[in-house]
Amino acid sequence: MVTPARRRMLAVPFFPSFMSDHADEKNAAEDPAAAEGPRHTEGKPMTDLERIRHSAAHILATAILRVWPEAQFAAGPPVENGFYYDVELPHRISPADFERIEAEMKKETKANNVFQRVEVSRDEAMALAEKGALASLGERPGSPSKFKLDIVQNIPADEKITLYRNGDFTDLCAGPHVGRTGNVGAFKLTHVSSTYYKGDEKNPQLQRIYGTAFKNRTQLDEYFAMLEESKKRDHRKLGKELELFTFDEDVGPGLAMWLPRGTAIIEELEKLAKETEFAAGYERVRTPNLARENMYLTSGHIPMYADSMFPPMDFGKREADDRIKELESQLYGTQPPGQSVRLQTEIEELRKASAVTSDRYYLKAMNCPHHHKLFGAVPRSYRDLPLRLAEYGTCHRYEQSGELFGLMRVRSMQMNDAHIYCTEAQFEAEFNAVNEMYLKYFKIFGIEKYRMRFSTHDPSKLGEIFLNEPELWKKTEDMVRNVLIKSDIDYIEVPNEAAFYGPKIDVQVWSIIGREFTLATNQVDFGVPAKFGLKYKTRENTEETPLCIHRAPLGTHERFIGFLIEHYAGNFPLWLSPEQVRVLPIGDEEPLVDYGKAIVNELRASGVRATLDAGTDPIKAKIASAEQMKVHTMLVVGNRDLEAGNVSVRVHGKGNLGAKPRGEVIADLLASIKERRA
RNA sequence: GCCAACGUAGCACAGCGGUAGUGCAGCUGAUUCGUAAUCAGCAGGUCAUGGGUUCGAAUCCCAUCGUUGGCUCCA
Known part of the structure; x- marks a missing residue:
């Protein structure tokens, strides 16, 4: 169900890739999701940096051909952080080869060859491809440029066909490029991976060589320094350092276990969700983690999604x-x-x-069928609607091994789930309220960089991957669109990506290393309640099937916390901080330690996660270790403080804030936690 | 699931055919201090697992498991 454009979005989240080779332009033209973001077209030239990177891809191909003349190239576009070129080659390129390839690339940039644009006829292009002269240093009799041949054949008849030359190297390419190879000031190969031609596993497998390029060395160095900085806030690294969660081979891949510090964050999120949902009229329910096959036959998850479920x-x-x-x-x-x-x-x-x-x-992969059963367990009247059933349900999905990624993609997850059963008349208000809830949450967390994806159906696939209810599709999609427009939310509409039972909104965010994830989801379901025979009595004493809204504004604990770790770089606000307060007596003499203990006890009695460092380390060492664990507030107590009834406040990231009366400090802490201050 | 790389003490890493190392963390002492690391000692490892090559394997080869980067997938 994922379109080519979506795939590219995953790889290059911040700016959709500016695919420029003919093959990709063709894809983009056909692509229903092409409207998803800015994209290189005739009218929208590449930026200077993209030209550099696109040119670097050609230089890479030139270099690879000097080492392995038999190499066959497919597509080589610039992408968000650099460029790649897909190559078919019997030799497996490994990072050990990079030095050698980069040396050849260096020769090409030193030579400062002109990038020369040549317009050719379709026949000329075909002839060159058949002689193996495209993406090549010259003719290669007996080995046609097979991928380029395929690409030429797919260029629309009314489109001009152009070649670009640098030195001996000629490539089929729509351009544009920099003037000379020497304009590619600094480059570096970064990694190699595999891919299939045009992303289809029935096609030949290619090696994708990734690199990055900049105008000059300084910018390249800055980029790698920035990457190093990003790695420091990777949730996998911070999760280990801050003792938040762990994975264990014996437990199983993708099965996160939460250490006490991580669990503290979970508890805070659940508290927030429960308060918010309670205030919004939700009722809490509890359901088991498994169910008989029959329920999933009813819901349609088997056979449709059986592959993603644990056996x-x-x-x-x-x-x-x-x-x-x-x-x-x-x-x-x-x-x-x-x-x-x-x-x-x-x-x-x-x-x-x-x-x-x-x-x-089956272990449940989603909570909806259980909740539908709860709806059906009691006779329902229109007076009961909207009925909002909420549960932090644990779901298990058998994600492919290669897809697992820290906390962001796991096999066991605790979901901030709820299902809202309502009438058509109530739908818009309910959907809007859910949306407001999202925005409220995002404000609390200061989440600003996200994108709402509104996924709609494709009328040509009704009855296939979408429920055959044209009226309901139109009606619900219009209602959802209205809500989005009315609340002035920036969103993109993506046809053909809806769930089989209705349109949905996904909130997309990016991990620190640039992967895109759905953080939260809000889905309309006008199909499954009917399969479960869910009914309510109307005012007219007739029976109707309710509409259902599936919503998970805080997504799953796993992904949401993974995201928050990176969002805050581990520096959680006080209310979320795993260790909110650590009291640090100067030395370990009894009166001071007792004073510290009293403060800790007072805080813990009010629900504050406070600890005491009663060790014999010098105060500087105690501070250093508290800072290292990113303890939010450190209360240093020495004899001066004891005598005055003070504590000396030090806040992580802010340093020493000076001595204040103990009661005042505790009152401030409690207020900050209660208000969930940023 | 596919392609590739990587798995050495709790963590970060070195060693890459000849008896397993460093730093931090841990433990035991001493130190009693005012805002990011006091000193000393001790302990900690079937070098992911299983097979193979070799007189000898952490090191070379194969398989499995796991992690990572992509691809595919993502109710």
């Missing part, structure tokens, strides 16, 4: 299997032929029966 536990089948095994072992030991025939018959019958008697349970 089932099959109890009935296991009993049958045990009996079959037992009979089989008897079978091997039997001599009289009659006996063995009897056993074989029994085994076969058991096998047939096991298909029927099997009793399969």
Whole structure:
């Protein structure tokens, strides 16, 4: 269901890639999501930096051909942080080869060759490709430039075909480029990965060589320094350093375990969610972590999404299997032929029966079916609507091993879920209220860099991947769009990306290393409640099926906290801080330690996460270790403070704020926590 | 799942065919101090796991597991 454009978005989040090779322009033209953001087109020239990077891609191809003349190239565009070129080559390029390739690239930039634009006819381009002369240093008889050949064939008839030359190297390319190879001032190859031609696994597998390039060395160095800085706030690194969560091979990949410090954050988020949802008229429910297969047959998740679910536990089948095994072992030991025939018959019958008697349970991958069952458990009247059922439900999804990524992509997740059952008349107000809730949360966390993606259906796929309810699609999409427009939210509309049961809004954010994630989701469902036979009595005493809104403004704990760690660089505001206050007595003499203990006890009695460092380390060392763990507030207490009934306040990132009366400081802390100050 | 790289003490890393190392953290002492690290001692490892090559493997080869970067996927 992911379009090519979406894929590119994932790879290059901040600015959609400015694909410029013919192949990519063609994709962009066809691409329903092309309206998603700025994109290179005829009327919108590349920036200077993109020209440099696009040119660097050609220089990379030139260099690779000098080392491996048989290389076949596909596409080589600039991307957000650099460029790549896809190459087919028997030799597996590894980072060990980079030095050699970069040396050849250096020769090409030193030579300062002109990038020469040549317009050719389609026949000329085809002829060159067949002679192997495109993306090549010259003709290569017997090995046509096969990918370029394919690309030429796909260029629309009315489009001009151009080549670019630098030195011996000629490439099929729409340009533009810098004037000379020497204008690529500084470059570096960064990594290599694999890809399929045009992203389709049926196509040949290519090696994608990534690099980056800048106008000059200084900018390149700054870029890598910035990358180093970013790595410091990577949630995986901070999570380890701050002892927030951990993964364990024996527990399983993608199964995060929360240490006490991370759990403290979870508790705060749940407290926030529960308060907010309670005030907004939600009711809390609890459901088990698994359910029988039948429920997921009803919901349509099997077979549609069975691949993404953990395989089932099959109890009935296991009993049958045990009996079959037992009979089989008897079978091997039997001599009289009659006996063995009897056993074989029994085994076969058991096998047939096991298909029927099997009793399969699945770990839940989503909470909706359980909540639908709760809606259906009690007779409902229009007076009960809207009914808002909320649960921090634990879901399990069997994500592909290669997709797992720290806390951002896991296999077990705790979701800030709720389902709102309402009438069509109530829908717009409810959807709007959900939206307001999102914005309220984002304000609390100071989340500013996000994008709302409004996913709609594709009318040509009704009855296939979208429920065949043209009226309802139109109606709900209009309502959602209205809400977005009325609340003046910046959003992008993406056709063909809706859920099968209705349109949705996803909130997209980016991890510090640039990967895009859906942080939160708000979905309309006009399909599944009917499958569950959910009804309510109307004022006219007729039966209606409710609409359902699935919403998860705080997403999952895993992803949301992963995001928050990076958002705050581990420097959480007081209310979220795993260790809110640490009291640091100067020395470990009894009266001081007792004073510190009293302060800690007073804070803990008010629910503040406070600890005491009663160690014998010098005060500087105590401060250093508290700072290292990013403890929000440090209260230094020495004899001066003890005598005056003061504490000396030090705040992480702000330094020493001086001595203040103990009562005043505690009151301030409590107020800051209560108000969830930034 | 696919391609590639990487797995050495709790953490960060060195060693890359010849008896496992450093720093921080930890523990035990001493130190009793005013805002980012006091000193000393001790302890900690089947070098991810399993196989192979070799007189000898952390080091070379193969497989498995895990992590990472991409690809694919993402209800």
